[in-house]
Amino acid sequence: MSRKEDANPETMTVFSPKLAARFDALVLKYPVKRSALVPMLLYAQDEVGYLSDAVIAEVARRIGITELDVRNVASYYSMLRFKPAGRYNIQVCTNIACMLRGAYDLYARFEKELGIGHKGVTPDGLFSLEEVECIGACSWAPAIQVNYEFHDELKPELVPGILDGYRGQARAGAPSDRSSSLGSKARSDPSRPEGSR
Numbered sequence: 001m002s003r004k005e006d007a008n009p010e011t012m013t014v015f016s017p018k019l020a021a022r023f024d025a026l027v028l029k030y031p032v033k034r035s036a037l038v039p040m041l042l043y044a045q046d047e048v049g050y051l052s053d054a055v056i057a058e059v060a061r062r063i064g065i066t067e068l069d070v071r072n073v074a075s076y077y078s079m080l081r082f083k084p085a086g087r088y089n090i091q092v093c094t095n096i097a098c099m100l101r102g103a104y105d106l107y108a109r110f111e112k113e114l115g116i117g118h119k120g121v122t123p124d125g126l127f128s129l130e131e132v133e134c135i136g137a138c139s140w141a142p143a144i145q146v147n148y149e150f151h152d153e154l155k156p157e158l159v160p161g162i163l164d165g166y167r168g169q170a171r172a173g174a175p176s177d178r179s180s181s182l183g184s185k186a187r188s189d190p191s192r193p194e195g196s197r
């Protein structure tokens with residue numbers, strides 16, 4: 001996982017050159033470097049897959065704060081992970097709008113099809129599952145998000161087809177789309193969530 005570019009612990013990096021450049025540009029946008037912490041953690045998570053000890057150490061070093069400071073902030077945000085997720089991380093919203101439109105049946109179907117529960121990862125590492133709070137697609141409830149792709153107005157019987165779609169993508173070697181975070185992908189209809197039908 002780590003990308004050691006040299007043997008000096010002060011400059012060893014797990015960031016790709018692209019991510020390092022992104023970070024360098026990001027910190028210039030804020031009056032203090034620390035303000036770039038959360039977006040930086042999201043970008044790093046997209047690239048590495050989770051907030052490993054090495055990622056946390058590097059972010060702390062680059063921002064000039066302690067690793068404990070980074071962990072304290074990161075632990076507040078449910079979208080930040082300290083363990084690897086599956087290639088496709090399925091987040092099922094069970095907040096009020098989705099709950100009223102069958103989110104728990106939907107979630108149960110994902111559990112059954114995948115054989116895992118909340119925060120679980122399938123043995124092949126392809127899928128992970130999370131029950132989450134509102135993902136901002138209430139008007140099209142019940143909704144889920146797979147990495148950065150939305151699926152809305154779902155029914156449990158649609159779950160096998162959705163999973164097969166991602167299995168097919170994986171077989172074809174398609175990217176998992178983790179890298180499109182923080183709104184970097186244009187939405188054709190800005191009134192609907194990214195990726196919604």
Ligand code: FES
Nearest residue numbers: 093098134137138
């Ligand atoms: S309540 Fe589910 S998307 Fe808002």
